[in-house]
Amino acid sequence: MTSKNKQHAKTDRLITIITGWIAGIIMVVLAIWGLLTLRTLYIYEETNDAQVEEYINPVTTRVTGYITKISYEENQDVKKGDTLLVIDNNEFKLQQQEAGAALSNAEAQVPVLESNVNTVSKSAEALQAQIASSKARLWKQEQEYARYQKLFDVESATQQQLENVKTALDVAKADYQSAIDNYAAAISRIQDIKAQKAVALTEIQRRQAMLGRNNLDVTYTVIIAPYNGKMGRRTIQEGQVVQAGQTLAFIVNQSAGKWVTANFKETQVSKMHIGQKAEIETDAFPGKIFTGSVESFSPATGSRFSLLPPDNASGNFVKIVQRIPVRIKLAGPVAETVLLRAGMNATVSIKK
Known part of the structure; x- marks a missing residue:
């Protein structure tokens, strides 16, 4: 065998040894990986x-209006109660003032009606006294008529005298009935005014509710953070018109x-x-x-x-x-x- 062939054989053996070691290491690694995987799957x-x-x-608005100020940036941390944005509230303040004036007007009606009740009550007392006076005059005229009737029966009074007394009696009866009717009308008037007062009190409650609603609308123009969080992507700009219920931002x-x-x-x-x-x-x-x-x-x-x-x-x-x-x-x-x-x-x- 030549030296060249010997060199080739030596190189082949070295490659075989290295390949074997690499294969062995791979097998060991695969075995360890497989055992760990099986252990993980088992446990x-x-x-x-x-x-x-x-x-x-989502952060939404409850009112419609123009955005006047935005107080946050994208991905900003915010605390509960921090102002996020402000909506123009001029129109809502005008409505608030109008509702307050309407409430004051409704409240002013109550003292007027109470004064009317007192006035009509005094008039009713006077009419009640007038009834007693008319009743007394009527009784006097009835006695007078009875006396002239007896005189006429015995021909001691003339027909004209009897007729004059009868006329006076009829007038007294009419005055007495008129006094009774006037007193009843005064009592009825008192009840009417009391009913109007009840209506006025109900109107005050309605106006108070409207004012409360307007006050809420004013507070809704300032949107605050409901809790501690982090703002998401900002998609709105100052001057933009937003509608009630519109989503303005997202908070985490x-x-x-x-x-x-x-x-x-x-x-x-x-x-x-x-x-x-x-x-x-x-x-x-x-x-x-x-x-x-x-x-x-x-x-x-x-x-x-x-x-x-x-x-x-x-x-x-x-x-x-x-x-x-x-x-x-x-x-x-x-x-x-x-x-x-x-x-x-x-x-x-x-x-x-």
């Missing part, structure tokens, strides 16, 4: 169909905490229970483990809450493994969980 239930969640609520409620919604297969949740510990790893922070605990299970599969739930009774049936949303409450220091954002993808592992 943990895991899913990568999970997302970080937070309450994201940081005071309500964060959680993870993990969609486990229905075959994975049989041994899970509330309070069970969970480990969360997000795609944004690989290698960093966040802790949490199972807070609740969805009452139905995710597909049942979709816009068009599947109906297995129609058409051909294909069995598909369903997923159960599991709510996992994040634990640990706030400084760690503050790194997480709503919508981040996560991988959740729960011990069996």
Whole structure:
């Protein structure tokens, strides 16, 4: 064998040894990976169909008007009660003043009606006294008529005298009846004024409600943060006209905490229970483990809450493994969980 052939044989043996070692290392690595994977599958239930969640609520306006001031920027942290934006309130203040004036006018009617009641009551007392006077005159005329009737019967009085006395008696009767009617009318007038007072009091209540509504409209022109949170994307500008009920911005409620919604297969949740510990790893922070605990299970599969739930009774049936949303409450220091954002993808592992 030539030296050249010997050199080739030596090189082949070296390549074979190196290849063998590499293959052996690969096999060992694969074996270790396989054992770790089997261990994980045996000990943990895991899913990568999970997302970080937070309450994201719209900020809406209750009144229509022009935006005069915007006091926040995109992605700004805000505290509960901070002013977010101001809507022009000149028109609402005018309505407020008008409602206040109408309320004052309605309230001013009550003393006038009470004064009328007192005046008519005094008149009724005078009319009541007039009734007594008329009754006394009537009694006197009745006695006078009876006396002249007796005199006429014995021909001691003339027909004319009797007729004059009869006329005076009729006048007295008419005066007495007139006094009674006037007194009844005064009493009726008092009742009418009292009824008007009740209407005026009801009108005052209505005006108070209208003023309260106008006061609310004025306060609605200043939109404040309902809780501690972080503002989302800003899509409005000063001078823009907004309508009542229009969404102006979105705010992330940081005071309500964060959680993870993990969609486990229905075959994975049989041994899970509330309070069970969970480990969360997000795609944004690989290698960093966040802790949490199972807070609740969805009452139905995710597909049942979709816009068009599947109906297995129609058409051909294909069995598909369903997923159960599991709510996992994040634990640990706030400084760690503050790194997480709503919508981040996560991988959740729960011990069996």
